Amino acid sequence: MERGAPVAYFLGLLVALVGFWLGMSGHFSPLLLTFGAVSVAVCLILAYRLDIIDREGAPYVRILGYAMYFPWLMKEIVKANITVIRACVKADLDIVPALVKVKTTCRTDLAKVTFANSITLTPGTVTVEVEGDKMLVHALYEQEAQPEAFEDMDRRSRIAADGKGADA
């Protein structure tokens, strides 16, 4: 993976860990704050030794992109849920399961993971296999899982994970 600005990733991880500790504990006595500081320090040292302080280990640089992607994803999840709930409670089963090959334009692993996870999160579609830039998707309704249906999600998750400048 690229080694852009390790210090920024380090700081991002630090802020996230401190925020997580404070959110979990809620106590501000000196003793517990010391424990928190020690735990955060140990986590950072371990992460550094594991060499995972990189773009994937601390993806907080892209948090704005994800914050913009998330509402759209929620909307898609709600829409897909309605379809699948209807399929579940309908008196007659009328599903048309299908395996579809979806091509993605995502380049980095992070963008691919975002895209594949978004597909799996929306009910009615599950990513079965990822190979290079092709994904095998199992869908509940064939007519709703044509490759064009995923283009929008593909584009949006690429922008969320890589930024607008990343499409080449």
Add this chain to the structure above:
Amino acid sequence: MGDLFANIADFWGMVRFPLGAALCLGGGILCLIGSVGVLRFPDFYTRLHAASITDTAGAILILLGMGLMAPGWLVVSKLVAIFVFLFLTGPASSHAAANAAHTAGLQPVIGPIGQRSDDDDEAA
């Protein structure tokens, strides 16, 4: 002006709990529907879709409801953490299950299922 805000706060305090309870109930019903789908759908992959209702809609509604009923911000922050981790790990586990089945050679049922043709005996 302060009066208005006090009124809104009052109203919110009154409506918060029933709203949260209703959301929790809705989430529970969705989980139940998901289980019904798991029982009704024909094969492994389609059942996975039904289970993902429980994963997403059910979990979201229940967490929202619990957030509305939460006594303080500390609980809300924990619920947010649960939400985030659920959203990161849920699809990963579904994908792991689907991928394992695919790798093991389980063929999914493809094509229209259960569409009633002429052979039904009851005249609906």
